[in-house]
Amino acid sequence: MKETIFSGVQPSSIPTLGNYIGAMKSFVDLQDKYQATYCIVNQHAITVPQDPEILVRQTKQLAALYLAIGIDPNKSTVFVQSEVPAHSQIAWLITCQIGVGELERMTQYKDKSAKQESVGAGLLCYPALMVGDIVLYDAKYVPVGDDQRQHIELTRNFVDRFNNRYGEDILVKPEPIYPNAGKRVMSLQDPSRKMSKSDENEKSKISMLDEPGQIIKKIKSAVTDSIGVVNYDTANQAGLSNLIEIYASLSEQPIKKIVNQYHDLGYGRFKSDLADLVVSVLEPIQKRYNQLIASDELYDILSIGATKANETASQTLARMEKVMGIRYR
């Protein structure tokens, strides 16, 4: 039997090139080798304020994008988190077994809570839901970007603790899978920060639905340096190195080869070729996306996905409830 993988993306905005390179591209690459489950984690999105109508729209958009990038519903399970009740049920069981101190140490919590006027308890407890997402499907591997490292470590610690207390092999301990290139795609305007869906500066990020003209403009205006020679040097040429990583991921070429090719050609030529590459990857995805978003097929695929996910998830939930003593029949 194939080993299992699980991952998810929040429908908190249209995914960026960072989401694609850091995680979603791997979803497609891994679906032949593994039994894959991919979730649209809308319950994570509500840990910060959302406009309900926009959240619904973005949930459908993300589902269409999952399929448009090449996730095949005949191979992988694709579903919306809120359609599988075991996620919120298991999250409570896990919340009761995680320390507040452990949650407060999460850097994403610190970053996100600093930006909110009033912080909802969900923002703090969010990793418990994420632990639940992963363990529900007995996931052995979790393809994610580097910013999820701490949450995966928390999941691994939780599984150890849980299995020690309630019996070996109740939960599967997962391992992260990071992409070779682009595990942390940086902002095009400030290469010390990661490219983020929620960044208000549009020039800092490329959305997966940006038009070719926008993509070319954003890459041309990406911050570089005055050194003038194409090198991969994250300390002194952070902006350029970020662009090289994007190129390496999308072209599936080693960084060394790209540096050799562009070393003396100048930043202008490199940026222009990179922009063409990004457009050549995103344009066919957008074409498929436009067909899917207007079709009923999307709803059918998500219904089948939710049914399949429910079957697996409810079994894990029952196993956990039983050992914890809250299933009395």
Ligand code: TYM
């Ligand atoms: P989210 O929605 O913030 O991001 C989705 C995925 O994209 C990756 N990512 C990046 N990778 C490289 N460079 C970037 N600039 C970049 N920005 C984002 C993220 O690492 C992630 O893999 N908590 C998760 C969603 C989640 C999840 C899960 C993931 C919920 N449950 C269970 C895995 C397993 C999140 O907020 O991702």
